[in-house]
Amino acid sequence: MSNSLSFFENFEYKNNQLHCENVAFSDLAQKFATPLFVYSRGVLENNFNEFNQVLKNHPAGNNALLCYAVKANGNLAILDLFSQLGAGFDIVSGGELARVMAAGGDASKVVFSGVGKSESDIRAALEANIHCFNVESEAELYRLNEIAKKHGKVAPISFRVNPNVDPKTHPYISTGLKKNKFGVAYDNALDLYKTAAKLEFIKIVGIDCHIGSQLLDVSPCVEAFEKILLLVEKINAAGINIAHIDIGGGLGIRYQRDEVAPKVTDYLNPILDLLQKYNQKNGTKITLILEPGRRMVGNAGALLMNVEYTKLGETKNFVVVDAAMNDLMRPALYDAWHEILPVKTDSQAEEKIYDVVGPICETGDFIGKDRKFASQIQSGDLLAAMSAGAYGMSMSSNYNARVRVAEVLVSGDKVQLIRERETIQSLFANEKRLDH
Numbered sequence: 001m002s003n004s005l006s007f008f009e010n011f012e013y014k015n016n017q018l019h020c021e022n023v024a025f026s027d028l029a030q031k032f033a034t035p036l037f038v039y040s041r042g043v044l045e046n047n048f049n050e051f052n053q054v055l056k057n058h059p060a061g062n063n064a065l066l067c068y069a070v071k072a073n074g075n076l077a078i079l080d081l082f083s084q085l086g087a088g089f090d091i092v093s094g095g096e097l098a099r100v101m102a103a104g105g106d107a108s109k110v111v112f113s114g115v116g117k118s119e120s121d122i123r124a125a126l127e128a129n130i131h132c133f134n135v136e137s138e139a140e141l142y143r144l145n146e147i148a149k150k151h152g153k154v155a156p157i158s159f160r161v162n163p164n165v166d167p168k169t170h171p172y173i174s175t176g177l178k179k180n181k182f183g184v185a186y187d188n189a190l191d192l193y194k195t196a197a198k199l200e201f202i203k204i205v206g207i208d209c210h211i212g213s214q215l216l217d218v219s220p221c222v223e224a225f226e227k228i229l230l231l232v233e234k235i236n237a238a239g240i241n242i243a244h245i246d247i248g249g250g251l252g253i254r255y256q257r258d259e260v261a262p263k264v265t266d267y268l269n270p271i272l273d274l275l276q277k278y279n280q281k282n283g284t285k286i287t288l289i290l291e292p293g294r295r296m297v298g299n300a301g302a303l304l305m306n307v308e309y310t311k312l313g314e315t316k317n318f319v320v321v322d323a324a325m326n327d328l329m330r331p332a333l334y335d336a337w338h339e340i341l342p343v344k345t346d347s348q349a350e351e352k353i354y355d356v357v358g359p360i361c362e363t364g365d366f367i368g369k370d371r372k373f374a375s376q377i378q379s380g381d382l383l384a385a386m387s388a389g390a391y392g393m394s395m396s397s398n399y400n401a402r403v404r405v406a407e408v409l410v411s412g413d414k415v416q417l418i419r420e421r422e423t424i425q426s427l428f429a430n431e432k433r434l435d436h
């Protein structure tokens with residue numbers, strides 16, 4: 001059985017019991033209750049090291065800055081871990097900047113993305129002296145210049161350029177097409193750089209692109225990078241220095257058994273080769289910035305859930321679990337597929353097909369459809385939705401007055417509670433009854 005799970009590194013069956021590293025999921029359920037997000041520290045470290053090794057082993061990559069995209073999973077313990085491993089961070093809000101700082105992250109390794117940076121977000125990032133603002137519009141450039149002036153700062157910037165390549169992913173997470181709201185148009189970028197170069201409180205440091213998420217084909221990334229290099233050549237020719245190229249995030253992971261996720265080498269080496277060639281030809285020392293999110297945390301996490309009821313119907317069978325779309329929104333939002341594993345296996349058991357659904361009053365509230373489980377599955381059994389480390393907890397909500405669940409980090413046979421389960425009282429603590 002453990003072989004067929006080999007893509008969920010560090011999550012395997014031992015004595016027919018699903019484990020995260022050396023800890024049985026059933027023990028975690030007993031100690032911390034369900035639903036529960038369970039992360040493997042080993043997988044988080046391996047994911048970071050996989051990127052780091054490829055970068056370190058390439059002459060154009062050994063001074064690269066790996067900025068973990070906080071929005072994939074912003075738990076302080078996870079940020080702390082990546083920070084200790086040497087990562088910087090890609091943030092999209094002032095709130096994420098505060099998380100990074102609270103986790104001991106280094107602001108000088110932070111890049112700030114997003115189409116709607118508010119005045120207070122910008123002020124906080126200037127005060128923290130972040131590495132770079134990834135500017136997404138001309139209007140943002142002027143706002144940044146004004147705020148920097150007011151606070152006696154110079155804002156380091158790159159433009160997020162939209163290279164107009166099709167990332168071949170889900171439309172909701174594709175961001176690099178002309179019709180998307182992100183970035184500045186490729187054809188306007190050179191003029192914008194010339195404009196920015198004249199602004200007193202702006203310092204141009206780089207160029208940036210991010211074409212989408214859950215990319216399983218590396219060719220659009222390489223294509224985008226080639227287009228960016230052509231632009232860099234023109235920007236350089238205009239006398240403007242580009243110190244870094246930020247290639248964004250987006251590298252996909254394997255959710256389904258028949259998916260193949262590209263290796264980090266196969267993604268980064270063609271890009272690093274192109275960069276090295278460019279630097280040699282032009283006598284430049286442009287460095288790389290990366291913003292991986294999902295690939296760093298996705299397969300490091302699982303959502304542990306308890307079976308509340310089973311319902312056998314004429315056309316469908318249901319397993320009703322205690323986790324729901326508010327805990328793991330990806331199936332409802334993107335029709336995303338997560339492997340769902342029984343915590344205890346019985347290879348002899350006869351199987352039936354079930355939809356795994358939550359208690360929320362929405363038909364979209366499902367974790368998985370048409371899954372096979374033992375026909376004697378019953379209340380009190382445990383299931384685990386795999387690959388839930390990215391965009392799981394970070395997208396969760398309190399819909400239906402449900403508390404957000406607890407999170408634990410497993411390392412060998414040690415377990416640390418890294419987020420306590422919310423209390424019901426906390427859900428309405430900021431609310432008031434009528435004052436008359």
Ligand SMILES: *Cc1c(COP(=O)(O)O)cnc(C)c1O
Pocket residue numbers: 069071072090113114210212213214248249250251291292293294295390
């Ligand atoms: C979401 C996002 C990322 C991370 O994307 P992943 O697919 O999780 O790697 C990186 N950069 C930007 C600008 C993003 O919006």
